[in-house]
Amino acid sequence: MDLLPCGHAAYAGPGRMCRHLLADAERHRHVRLLTGRGIEYDRCCRDCAKDADQGERVDLLAACEGCTGRCEADWSIIGWQGTPGIGRRPEPCDTTVRDTPLPADVVDFAPVDGGGSTWLLLDRDGRIGRFDADSGDWTVLAASSVPEEPDHDPWAGHELRRRLHADAGGRFAAVVNDFGHHGQVLDLRSGAVTLVLDGGDERPDTVPFSAAMFEYRGRALVMHRTAWNRLDVSDAATGELLTSRQPTSYTHGRPRPGHYLDYFHGALYLSPTGRHVLDDGWVWHPIGIPHVWDVHRWLDDNVWESEDGPSLHPLAQRAYHWNNPMCWLDDQRPVIAGLGGDDEAMLAGVRVFDADTGSETTAFAGPTGALFADGLRLYAAAAHGLQVWDPATGEHTGTVPGFVPTRHHRGAGELACTDGPVLRRWRTPSAPTPAS
Template sequence: MNLHAVSLPQLQPSPGNLVALCVLPSFTAEQPLLLALNTDAELWKIELLTGMTRQLATIQLPEWEPDHPVQLIVSPCGRFAGISNRFGKYAIIVELTSGTTILTLERGEYHYDKSTYPLAFIRLNNQLLLAHGTDWNRLELTALLPEMKPLSTRTIPNPQGESDAEKAHYLNYFHGKLHSSPNGTFLAETGWVWAPVGVTLVWNNNAWLANVWESEDGTSLDSVWQPLIDWDLPMVWLNDELLAIWGKLDEDLLDEEDWGEEGTQSVIMIYNAKLRTRHTVITGVPEFQTRTDLPDVFVHPQAQLAASSDGKLFAWGRAVPLQVWNLSTQQTEHQQLDHSIQPDLYHAETDLFLKIGADSIQAWRYE
């Protein structure tokens, strides 16, 4: 099996110079859909197999830097989009049908440019929820549907306070990129703490609805992987319980024969969020690049994980050609040799790897 190029039509009309791409749910449309953002701050809907495009909105994101890494996400219902510079101070939520910005969000001044803006849509209990950062160590939970309202209103802990009540719930942790499980039950992230080192956390969203402090110190909060050299790690939910994370493990968490030369080993760890246990560790995994050539952009993992419906796990990134594992055996199935193929996105519905091109989308299929 190998990667094979797939021809897709030119985009008409041209959506301009694109900087971000994500899957747009298409429950009633015959065509698989994409949502794209261009350097002119315009959101476009793209029919993947026809190339037909339509502009949906022009966004107003404070301190927008189109040349810096961009975070673009879509709600499971396809109604809303979330946009931020990956390391930006601000984020917005746009209602795609009207093109209206319904929320402008801010996460404070303190080291905001060191991790991805925490932002995730969660579909849970017939509600559409939004988890979002409002300070370096604080997340909020807001309901968007069936009506917009805050769900995690609480005081701000004071670590220098005189009473235990003032000091309670203080979290000494910088939040990072958020990943909601498919059924919305769990939320995962890799933020960081001083040294600095990365720390992967997972917690239960039903518990968060019952306890406004759940993301600080709730009973469901589990520190999955610590310490790590990096944060904002590549992650993907394999199903409603299993989470794959690409990073480095210390030698004391590995069998001796798996130790790396420097006491750490690049691995993909699969974590069971329901059982709160390590499910398995895949070794023999390449290291991803963190160096960036962009000025004023912090070092960060430049790699991605994705999973197919038939049990394949994909990993790729800058200087890391596509790697494929069979999840039923945890064995390597394929290692692509061509470093030039660097997709922006895996589109699970069509089983295509996609990359932004000039007036077109380049595509490959693993078969």
């Protein structure tokens, strides 16, 4: 085996390194120089990166797996230079977007089952109604009364906003204050409030209110934050707490509890069947660390699963980087936006993980904006319009110009957004055929 320029007789690692990184075994922080072949890159120090940016030649040398490996941590990236290679494989794409007049001044909306394009709408007065976008039928079902939070001081530009969540059947809804700490669950048959939500007052301004609705074993359930570092699951119909456990907090000067979690829970993303949940939370000093775990195991086997259970896996560490797009390709593969380990050194793209192991399975550059998926294609709501991607190859296959969706109706096979007085909808290629 030949001696490599790094001084080691070993297998060569991926990419090359500048002489300064090779000479200093303690130096990890580096700039990644994209080669134009996918997200393949070489590594160099800041000074060499400046030289490269000015068009000067930079000597890049082969290094062993050990030397390249010490620079692989997300936090070691201080920047990207160059252009990634983005594959393009144009496919037929119907760009028809349907605009339907809305019956109210809508502040948020959520998909529900109903045999077609059926949605719950939350209007500016707090009313919740059922809307059939195909027929235009609109029925007001209940009125929410979530308290205002006039003392809210926006952090990093995150204004307080009302958010609507719904169970698949459309009987229950949760209205919460994103970047606040108040909310409530309502039975839409009776209009009654079944559960008052309070996410606690420890930095709620840094994250959307952690809430998600799902069905399990024939019951409509709501997952919700009850403290900055605690999530619970309750029965949506009765408000019964299903994840009772103590203690989860402690006071200064006392020993920490055995399962104590030092983590600020963030936005929650349930997999299509509700088997897994993806949590976009963070820790001090501000580092976003998305976590994934098995919801069924949490409810059936281990009430501490969300704190330190065996199915709990961190997916990445990104300084000052959370509240960013995420979704599920299917029930097994979570997707998070951004390539890199620091908010100031992030390349547009996505990383795909395995929920059972927490390991990254693939990554590719290009997608930007809110993410959605239907098992076959990944959709990214870029500012200029919807991008369609093949997650198996990382290729860009189509665009819907001017359409920037915010919600996905899996049952109807639609992506949608509100635009003033209209609901805009686009059918995904794998959408079910409408009934005749």
